[in-house]
Amino acid sequence: MNHASQNTIAQNIKSIRSRIWQIEQKYARLPGSVQLLAVSKTRPIEDVRTAFSENQSHFGENYLQDALSKISGISDPAINWHFIGTIQSNKTRQIAENFSWVHTIDRLKIAQRLSEQRHPEHPPLNVCIQVNTSDESSKSGVNIEETLVLAKEISSLPHIHLRGLMTIPAATGNFEQQRQPFRLLHELKEEIQSQGIELDTLSMGMSNDMEAAIAEGSTIVRIGTAIFGQRIRKD
Ligand SMILES: *Cc1c(COP(=O)(O)O)cnc(C)c1O
Numbered sequence: 001m002n003h004a005s006q007n008t009i010a011q012n013i014k015s016i017r018s019r020i021w022q023i024e025q026k027y028a029r030l031p032g033s034v035q036l037l038a039v040s041k042t043r044p045i046e047d048v049r050t051a052f053s054e055n056q057s058h059f060g061e062n063y064l065q066d067a068l069s070k071i072s073g074i075s076d077p078a079i080n081w082h083f084i085g086t087i088q089s090n091k092t093r094q095i096a097e098n099f100s101w102v103h104t105i106d107r108l109k110i111a112q113r114l115s116e117q118r119h120p121e122h123p124p125l126n127v128c129i130q131v132n133t134s135d136e137s138s139k140s141g142v143n144i145e146e147t148l149v150l151a152k153e154i155s156s157l158p159h160i161h162l163r164g165l166m167t168i169p170a171a172t173g174n175f176e177q178q179r180q181p182f183r184l185l186h187e188l189k190e191e192i193q194s195q196g197i198e199l200d201t202l203s204m205g206m207s208n209d210m211e212a213a214i215a216e217g218s219t220i221v222r223i224g225t226a227i228f229g230q231r232i233r234k235d
Helices: 006-026 045-052 064-074 089-098 108-117 144-155 175-194 210-215
Strands: 035-039 058-061 080-083 101-105 125-132 160-166 201-203 220-223
Touching: 006 035, 006 045, 006 210, 045 064, 058 064, 064 080, 064 089, 089 108, 101 108, 101 160, 108 125, 108 144, 108 160, 125 144, 125 201, 144 160, 144 175, 160 175, 175 201, 175 210, 201 220, 210 220
Parallel strands: 035 058, 035 220, 058 080, 080 101, 101 125, 125 160, 160 201
Antiparallel strands: none
């Protein structure tokens, strides 16, 4: 058995939802202001169906081919698919056509392609800029200093809608250290908003740092392991 049983997944979703609710209370966040994105990368389609039957309707995927087979296999318009992986420029068309959100924009060229390739009659593709808040060359994302300029450029593109910022900080078990990059991202969002660009999303927090992220204003937590169990492939 290399993936969680149906009961386990259902139970995990319930307990994550109640933890989010408790953390919202603890940090005086509005109830329901943090959305749960279930990260189903590398998981079989049955696991997505199980989560969907628990009223989980937002799913995050990193690997395009793996994602496309689940998207066409389930083919339910009630599911919102979020692309949260590294974007290769020759893959933008399939992303623009099959997803409703992309969290990992870190250069203008990719945003331009997604906007051009998004069907004009579909709602605009929701996007977040991925920001490098950890100052490590190995981490992807745009530098903090370059984010405002990129946000201005992206916000003028016609078929994508810039919703906010996303980050994946370097892992640490220390709660106060976990909060720092999330606080930076929150401040950056406020700065960009003060320049007249409307943003409503902070995509931050994973299984191990969800509380720190919600404490600092996260509006979408991206949770994989705590719902579906340990992955075999490590990311
Ligand atoms: C895998 C992944 C997650 C989920 O991580 P967990 O630790 O399993 O909760 C969230 N965001 C991104 C971008 C990921 O690649």
